[in-house]
Amino acid sequence: DVKVTQSSRYLVKRTGEKVFLECVQDMDHENMFWYRQDPGLGLRLIYFSYDVKMKEKGDIPEGYSVSREKKERFSLILESASTNQTSMYLCASSLSVPPTPLNYGYTFGSGTRLTVV
Amino acid sequence: AQTVTQSQPEMSVQEAETVTLSCTYDTSESNYYLFWYKQPPSRQMILVIRQEAYKQQNATENRFSVNFQKAAKSFSLKISDSQLGDTAMYFCAFMKHYGGATNKLIFGTGTLLAVQP
Numbered sequence: 209d210v211k212v213t214q215s216s217r218y219l220v221k222r223t224g225e226k227v228f229l230e231c232v233q234d235m236d237h238e239n240m241f242w243y244r245q246d247p248g249l250g251l252r253l254i255y256f257s258y259d260v261k262m263k264e265k266g267d268i269p270e271g272y273s274v275s276r277e278k279k280e281r282f283s284l285i286l287e288s289a290s291t292n293q294t295s296m297y298l299c300a301s302s303l304s305v306p307p308t309p310l311n312y313g314y315t316f317g318s319g320t321r322l323t324v325v
Numbered sequence: 326a327q328t329v330t331q332s333q334p335e336m337s338v339q340e341a342e343t344v345t346l347s348c349t350y351d352t353s354e355s356n357y358y359l360f361w362y363k364q365p366p367s368r369q370m371i372l373v374i375r376q377e378a379y380k381q382q383n384a385t386e387n388r389f390s391v392n393f394q395k396a397a398k399s400f401s402l403k404i405s406d407s408q409l410g411d412t413a414m415y416f417c418a419f420m421k422h423y424g425g426a427t428n429k430l431i432f433g434t435g436t437l438l439a440v441q442p
Binding site: 239241243248249250251252253256266296298300302304312313314316318319321 | 331334358360362367368369370372375377416420422428429430432433434435
């Protein structure tokens with residue numbers, strides 16, 4: 209019954225490495241999001257996508273890029289990982305035009321805890 | 326810009342008792358959605374309850390209910406008959422209601438609730 213899948217639960221990478229975080233959803237949602245979660249800061253939006261090959265910056269895009277080649281897959285890329293990118297990363301998806309009020313909201317993946325050493 | 330404030334970083338409640346988590350928000354929008362999400366130690370974000378701003382009636386879901394005060398921009402969550410499984414981080418979140426491509430969720434910083442046996 210898994211609907212949003214993040215490929216790794218835990219990840220340890222070295223400073224300067226290029227890191228790919230993968231997210232796949234099976235609900236045919238148009239919108240996909242990447243958030244970063246840090247203690248005391250809540251969830252902060254990094255990037256989002258509302259269609260294949262479309263992307264928009266969120267509140268903290270610096271040091272990140274994204275790729276959406278297929279509707280179901282949204283990748284977050286750390287071009288050159290740094291220790292300040294050690295965090296929990298959450299992927300989510302949603303419908304662009306929910307058919308009813310009950311469909312408003314996101315479905316989340318279970319997160320990737322990334323440690324950069 | 327919209328903001329969401331959760332002023333209680335941590336709370337504790339005894340099993341079977343009632344607890345209220347606070348949330349205030351700031352917006353110039355008249356139509357929007359408010360959410361409470363729960364994140365247990367498993368890290369999976371779970372939607373607890375949803376409130377449509379145009380509805381005066383407070384939403385309820387079993388033991389969970391909200392006190393929505395639109396004029397005061399307040400959206401508190403009440404958990405009745407607290408259970409050990411309610412132990413989690415709780416996030417309040419805001420979304421504009423236009424169902425468009427950028428229906429972003431804006432999160433508060435979270436309240437860590439511990440239910441004591």
